[in-house]
Amino acid sequence: MAVSGWFGRKRKDGSPAEGVPDGIAVKCSSCSQILFVRDFERNQKVCTKCGHHHRLNAHERLEITVDEDSFEEIDAVLQSADPLLFPEYREKLHKAKNTSTSSEAVITGTATVEGFPVVIGIADFTFMGGSMGSVVGEKIARAIEVGIEKRFPVIMFTASGGARMQEGLLSLMQMAKTSAAVGRLGTNGIPFIVVLTDPTTGGTYASYSCLGDVILAEPGAIIGFAGRRVGNQEVGVKLPDNFQTSEFQLEHGMIDRIVPRKDLPLALKTLLEFFALSAVKESVIAGN
Amino acid sequence: MAVSGWFGRKRKDGSPAEGVPDGIAVKCSSCSQILFVRDFERNQKVCTKCGHHHRLNAHERLEITVDEDSFEEIDAVLQSADPLLFPEYREKLHKAKNTSTSSEAVITGTATVEGFPVVIGIADFTFMGGSMGSVVGEKIARAIEVGIEKRFPVIMFTASGGARMQEGLLSLMQMAKTSAAVGRLGTNGIPFIVVLTDPTTGGTYASYSCLGDVILAEPGAIIGFAGRRVGNQEVGVKLPDNFQTSEFQLEHGMIDRIVPRKDLPLALKTLLEFFALSAVKESVIAGN
Amino acid sequence: MQGTNFDFEKPIAELEAMIASLKSVEGRSKAAAEGIDIDTAVEPLELELHRVMEKVYGNLSAWEKTQMARHKDRPYSLDYIRLIFDDFFELHGDRLAANDEAIVGGLAKLNGQPVVVIGQQKGRDLKERQRRNFGSARAEGFRKALRIARLAEKFRVPLFTFVDTAGAAADLRAEEHGVSEAIARNLMEFSLLRIPVIVTVIGEGGSGGALGVAVGDRVLMLEHSVYSVISPEGCAAILWRDKAMANEAADALKLTAQYAHQLNLVDEILPEPLGGAHRNVTDMALTLKEALVRHLNELSGSGETTLVDGRYSRLRSMGVFQEKVSR
Amino acid sequence: MQGTNFDFEKPIAELEAMIASLKSVEGRSKAAAEGIDIDTAVEPLELELHRVMEKVYGNLSAWEKTQMARHKDRPYSLDYIRLIFDDFFELHGDRLAANDEAIVGGLAKLNGQPVVVIGQQKGRDLKERQRRNFGSARAEGFRKALRIARLAEKFRVPLFTFVDTAGAAADLRAEEHGVSEAIARNLMEFSLLRIPVIVTVIGEGGSGGALGVAVGDRVLMLEHSVYSVISPEGCAAILWRDKAMANEAADALKLTAQYAHQLNLVDEILPEPLGGAHRNVTDMALTLKEALVRHLNELSGSGETTLVDGRYSRLRSMGVFQEKVSR
Ligand SMILES: [Zn+2]
Numbered sequence A, B: 001m002a003v004s005g006w007f008g009r010k011r012k013d014g015s016p017a018e019g020v021p022d023g024i025a026v027k028c029s030s031c032s033q034i035l036f037v038r039d040f041e042r043n044q045k046v047c048t049k050c051g052h053h054h055r056l057n058a059h060e061r062l063e064i065t066v067d068e069d070s071f072e073e074i075d076a077v078l079q080s081a082d083p084l085l086f087p088e089y090r091e092k093l094h095k096a097k098n099t100s101t102s103s104e105a106v107i108t109g110t111a112t113v114e115g116f117p118v119v120i121g122i123a124d125f126t127f128m129g130g131s132m133g134s135v136v137g138e139k140i141a142r143a144i145e146v147g148i149e150k151r152f153p154v155i156m157f158t159a160s161g162g163a164r165m166q167e168g169l170l171s172l173m174q175m176a177k178t179s180a181a182v183g184r185l186g187t188n189g190i191p192f193i194v195v196l197t198d199p200t201t202g203g204t205y206a207s208y209s210c211l212g213d214v215i216l217a218e219p220g221a222i223i224g225f226a227g228r229r230v231g232n233q234e235v236g237v238k239l240p241d242n243f244q245t246s247e248f249q250l251e252h253g254m255i256d257r258i259v260p261r262k263d264l265p266l267a268l269k270t271l272l273e274f275f276a277l278s279a280v281k282e283s284v285i286a287g288n
Numbered sequence C, D: 001m002q003g004t005n006f007d008f009e010k011p012i013a014e015l016e017a018m019i020a021s022l023k024s025v026e027g028r029s030k031a032a033a034e035g036i037d038i039d040t041a042v043e044p045l046e047l048e049l050h051r052v053m054e055k056v057y058g059n060l061s062a063w064e065k066t067q068m069a070r071h072k073d074r075p076y077s078l079d080y081i082r083l084i085f086d087d088f089f090e091l092h093g094d095r096l097a098a099n100d101e102a103i104v105g106g107l108a109k110l111n112g113q114p115v116v117v118i119g120q121q122k123g124r125d126l127k128e129r130q131r132r133n134f135g136s137a138r139a140e141g142f143r144k145a146l147r148i149a150r151l152a153e154k155f156r157v158p159l160f161t162f163v164d165t166a167g168a169a170a171d172l173r174a175e176e177h178g179v180s181e182a183i184a185r186n187l188m189e190f191s192l193l194r195i196p197v198i199v200t201v202i203g204e205g206g207s208g209g210a211l212g213v214a215v216g217d218r219v220l221m222l223e224h225s226v227y228s229v230i231s232p233e234g235c236a237a238i239l240w241r242d243k244a245m246a247n248e249a250a251d252a253l254k255l256t257a258q259y260a261h262q263l264n265l266v267d268e269i270l271p272e273p274l275g276g277a278h279r280n281v282t283d284m285a286l287t288l289k290e291a292l293v294r295h296l297n298e299l300s301g302s303g304e305t306t307l308v309d310g311r312y313s314r315l316r317s318m319g320v321f322q323e324k325v326s327r
């Protein structure tokens, strides 16, 4: 619920993520500052006044993350079915495909980041709240397997409300599937880097997102298990102000660093260089 | 500080552990009940009124733990040196040797317990407060190595105020030495059972004692890192009543079960049978 | 009349009450006075009762199954553990911070063979329920489970887990101690355990909290147990902003054992005694034991790598999607 | 006059003050008025200062060493990390409950080679000290260290740890979260790490809290650092019921780097700049870096098993006792 077009209507999903807002200015949802769209976009959708990190869709994220023209999508052809014939699921999928810039709630592929080859997955909150159904789980698992095969580090940008309820138990199992894939990645000695972005909750957080060798997060992102409302239901317990944010999770030992969007390239570069060097070393050892 | 001889003088170390008290009755240090020595001894030095578990010396513990005539001591010849020429250490050692039933703060050996062959180590609090110096560390490490060699489960009964200050840094290193030995035991797949008895604190607790595959404790034993006095120094923090007891440690996930002294044989039997069966199974697998 | 406390059980309750009344001391003396053999007289009623029960329990809706799975008299993990295994030696604690009693676990024997068991435990009376947080584990519970699972791995004995939770705890402490991390880690670590792992959903398989101890080589479900990504109430609140529409939500979620089996997410459904497991715990335990032994025997031949690879393939196969060449 | 704040430094402080006064603007103008070349005039004083310093710092008592090791200007782990390593990428958190700032750690490069570093960090000003609990880690700190150490193992890079703590925290939370367990586990797990581990005691090596990150293939100590089973104050309180007798206790405990080296408990003593590491942090860091690189090179040829076996043998050899045949 980040930004509404200034001269346009308020978008249904509240996010300016699906392309250029249809006005020339937007209002920051955090500090209410009126911002010129051009400045806002130039600043990677971080409020120039209060620093609030507004959500990016997968393609915006991709653009500011991978080296130009380096991304090669994999598994773009995977499409959600409606195995449970769940009420309104088909309609929701149809609508998501029309409004989101992505064909599912995650895009995956190979790319180079700061010159280093990687497998990258980027969740798209604009597609049904980034929810993890069979396709999302399958794409992530396959991407990780590509990482194992090519011995590329795997980077996941998360943004998801959790499991995709409309696929019932199948969606729950994607938690196990993606986590098991991370396990395989680990036993193969390939690094897994997670960047948590707003919001990452529920079954998405409680699976592969928590399993990075290094876990970064954008400032102020909502990150937690249950929604804040759930937590609020407890009687007599005062929740901390930063409950279920990046800052809360850092304090509680769950993430390594909070990295502002503009500093992510340097952070990823440092990590990828470290892992590239350690991989070289390993192959030297293996060659002994 | 458990029991004082009723008709005799109060013993210096306060414990009735060094043999039969010289009176016919003793007073329970916990509930002040006057108990006939005979009943008290028959009840394994557990107060027949309040159930308080009074301390046992190593030989008393041995007697109620291992099968008759099965214990074969190892490394009895190891004797403490005074490498730092520490003030009064020689005198203290000399005195301990005269008053304790043990020649050092732990005795180790092989035995059968409920019919199962084991390596067993029993700390003796009557020898310089069970403190861990070079000899204690060495005996424990060697005992564990015997366990590895013979593939016998290792059982340690702990009772110690911590490291033996009089041996300076050498005594600190016994924490690392014993813990590393437990590590080797583990990589060899041999079980390690710890029984925490009153008191187990400091460097003894913060090393091998915390590393049992299964950790049992006698009820009401003092178990903790720093002394209660240290903890008490914090301003404005109310310590729980059971702070640094078996019960506190159970509550905080550190031990598996609190087992009354009379129930220890059955508990050990169940565990040893389990491990014996799993070891058989393993060798069958290995034989495939 | 134990356990007949749901709407759909009313006809059963009425018949049971009638039979009980006829067979009571008073009923018997009345019948005797009129020269009627009460046992013969009651026979058709008992047959009718059986027929009604078969009909009702053979056709439970998803929501009715949910109610059965949550039944207050339903056997819990410890009930099965005591009936199926010998010499259960309960272990406690996560060796980190707490002993979460929503999870129980320990060493045991199954037909003389050493095994490790882990179960989610709701608690029978109010006091026990509070102590066990109604079976909703916090991070500490999942870490306790992992510690115990690793003991099983260390000593190369099979692991059995029993799933029965409305879900993981979602309170402040759970978040503070990283319940998400703890669940995620279990999903990963259980997938790598080099021992046979057999999971049984005995009651409520509630979301990530259930899954946190439910990654295994075999997943069995009792006939009237449920397994779902979200509670019917939670789903109804999201879909229709009305928790009271849990019935419809349960249907939509298809959370029954039967459907999970159809989707190949579980391997076998274990029939419950007529009327539910709580009506004959001993029989249920026998059925369960037979299945556990059978599945364990099937797995016992496998080497460690085969097991771990098989478990991975199993998880990898879960999901229904289309792979279209056009976009 | 930085750091000359101990009794034994008084003669040094006086000389330094004298030299400073002579060399001050005022001093220079006075001297100029009397036709004296101040730099030449001061030379003998400076030589005397050097001589006194060599004498004082070359003959520090155990208690004086303790004071040096605790010096408020003494360089801390992060100072060395920044001076010795490149591209330090700090990691946070134990992935369980907290981010204990008494321990710092992360990924880095040493002469272009990837390494992992872990340090105990006391904090420079009051605010930072509080945040870092004065360098006394709780359970969470030791678990954070273990998590980071395991990353090093996973990616097969060497691990460097820097020891500087008065001891582990012993407060309620530390006990609740199992500080003993956390230390014990580190002792065991560090002994099993399949990578080179090089430990340096840079300041205070306080008891189990120090040891919790100090099991390695090499243990180095800075010249004026100390390493002890108990603080001199604690020892004095036990021995003589008088904390003020820390001086005598420090002697008794023989807690200096020199004595630890004599007992073969540490491998090398790294000389500090005259007057202590804080008088020339850059030089100290250069000395330390040279030693770290040298020891790493020595270890780099070893296979994993050799490393782990060697580390075990090293620990097994620690202890002084008699083995008498008679009893
Ligand atoms: Zn703003």
Ligand SMILES: [Zn+2]
Residues within 6 Å of the ligand: B028, B029, B030, B031, B032, B033, B047, B048, B049, B050, B051, B052
């Ligand atoms: Zn008593």
